[in-house]
Amino acid sequence: MIATLSGGTGTPKLLWGLKEICDDFFVVVNTAEDVWVSGNKICPDIDSVIYALSETIDTEKWWGVRNDSFITYERLKFLGFDEGMMIGDVDRATHILRSNLLREGKNLLEATRILKSRFGIKQEIFPMCNEEVSTLIETESGTMHFQEFWVGRRGEPEVNNIIFKGIENAKIPSEVKEFLEECKAVIIGPSNPITSIGPIISVRGYKEILKKKKVIAVSPIIGKNPVSGPAGKFMRALGYEVSPVGVAKVYRDFIDVLVIDEKDSDYELDFVEVVKADTIMKKKEDAENLSRFLLELVG
Numbered sequence: 001m002i003a004t005l006s007g008g009t010g011t012p013k014l015l016w017g018l019k020e021i022c023d024d025f026f027v028v029v030n031t032a033e034d035v036w037v038s039g040n041k042i043c044p045d046i047d048s049v050i051y052a053l054s055e056t057i058d059t060e061k062w063w064g065v066r067n068d069s070f071i072t073y074e075r076l077k078f079l080g081f082d083e084g085m086m087i088g089d090v091d092r093a094t095h096i097l098r099s100n101l102l103r104e105g106k107n108l109l110e111a112t113r114i115l116k117s118r119f120g121i122k123q124e125i126f127p128m129c130n131e132e133v134s135t136l137i138e139t140e141s142g143t144m145h146f147q148e149f150w151v152g153r154r155g156e157p158e159v160n161n162i163i164f165k166g167i168e169n170a171k172i173p174s175e176v177k178e179f180l181e182e183c184k185a186v187i188i189g190p191s192n193p194i195t196s197i198g199p200i201i202s203v204r205g206y207k208e209i210l211k212k213k214k215v216i217a218v219s220p221i222i223g224k225n226p227v228s229g230p231a232g233k234f235m236r237a238l239g240y241e242v243s244p245v246g247v248a249k250v251y252r253d254f255i256d257v258l259v260i261d262e263k264d265s266d267y268e269l270d271f272v273e274v275v276k277a278d279t280i281m282k283k284k285e286d287a288e289n290l291s292r293f294l295l296e297l298v299g
C-alpha cells in the first residue's frame, strides 16, 4: 500500500492518473483551508480529491464539479449575500451532506469516509486531522484566512508570514497512523509545500512516521516558478528559495527522493536523491505516466 499526501490541485491531478494503474493507495489531505460558508463546511482539498477520484472534477479549473451550475450562488448574490467563493449547485450537495454528518456528531474522518463511499471511491481519503486548523496569511493589508487571501484578494497582498491556527491541538487520527505505519512508501504529489503539505507535516505525529518511510516528493516548482498558485510567494515569505531546492528543504527532515521536471536544471543535493521526469499533467495520460514513474521509484 502507498500513502499519498495531497492539497487541492497538483496532487489530485496525479491521483486522477494513479487510480488508473493502481488500486492500493490512500490519501491524506490538507484541511487547513477548510471554511464554513452559508452553514456548510467546505473542505476544498478533500472535495478536489473526491471529485478527481470519482471522475467528476472540472478538469479545466481543477476545482469544483464538471458542468456544475451556480443558480444558488447567483440567487444569493441577487438577494444581497455574496458567499465570497463560487460554490456550484452540485458541489454544494457534497457540503450539505458533510455538514449534516458533522452536525449528527460524526468526526471529519467518519464524514469523509461516508462521502467518498457514496461517490463509489475504493481508496481511503483521510483528513489530516479531525480538529479545526485554519491557515492565516499575515500580509501588509492585515491577517486573513487563506480563502480570503487567495479567492477574495486574488493572492495580491505582500505576504509576511503564514500561521496554522489551531495546529497545536491537532493530532494524527489513529486510523491514519495505522495506515501510514503499514504503507510501503509515501508519495507527496506536486502540491504547495507551505500551505498544502505544510499543515499536514505540522500536525503532531506525522513527521516521526515519515522519517521511517521512503518519501518521494514531486516538485510543484519548475525552474523558479510554481506551475500555478501562490507557492512561490509563500516560500519566499518563509525564507525558502523558490526552486526545487527550496521544495526539498521544506521536506528536508524526511525526504528521500525529489522528482523534478525534465526541463529543469541539474541539481545535486547531499540530503536527497534528485531525479527527472515529465511532471506537467495536462491530460490523464500525463498523470498516468508520472504515476508509473513514481511507482517504479517505490520499487
Ligand code: GDP
Pocket: 006, 007, 008, 009, 010, 011, 012, 013, 045, 190, 191, 192, 193, 195, 196, 197, 218, 219, 220, 221, 225, 226, 227, 228, 229, 230, 231, 279, 280, 281, 282
Ligand atoms: P491547492 O490546494 O489548490 O494549493 O493545490 P495543491 O497544493 O495540491 O497544488 C498546487 C501546486 O501544484 C502548485 O504549487 C502548482 O505549482 C503545482 N502544480 C499544479 N499542476 C501541476 C503539474 O501539472 N505539474 C507540477 N509539477 N506541479 C503542478
